[in-house]
Amino acid sequence: MSDVNIQLPSAFDPFAEAIVDDSGKEFSYNKILKDLKKELYRNGSVVQDPELGQVIQLQADQQKSVLLS
Numbered sequence: 496m497s498d499v500n501i502q503l504p505s506a507f508d509p510f511a512e513a514i515v516d517d518s519g520k521e522f523s524y525n526k527i528l529k530d531l532k533k534e535l536y537r538n539g540s541v542v543q544d545p546e547l548g549q550v551i552q553l554q555a556d557q558q559k560s561v562l563l564s
Contacts, residue, residue: 524549 524541528551532539539553 524551527551 528539528541531537531551531553535553537554539551542550542552544550
C-alpha cells in the first residue's frame with residue numbers, strides 16, 4: 496500500500512490572524528460605536544451579553560452596512 500496524506504478542510508476563521516496579531520490590544524467599543532453612529536445615522540449602545548461579552552447594538556437592521564464599511 497502507498498502512504499496517502501489526506502487533509503480535511505477546517506472551518507475558515509477570517510479573524511484568526513487578527514486575533515494573533517492583536518492579542519495584547521484592547522478595543523474601545525464606545526469609540527467604534529461613536530463612529531458607526533456617525534456613518535450610519537443610527538442610534539445604538541454597548542451592552543453586556545452573558546454569552547458573548549460586550550456587544551454593539553444598533554437600531555434597525557444595519558448588518559449589511561456594518562459588514563460593507
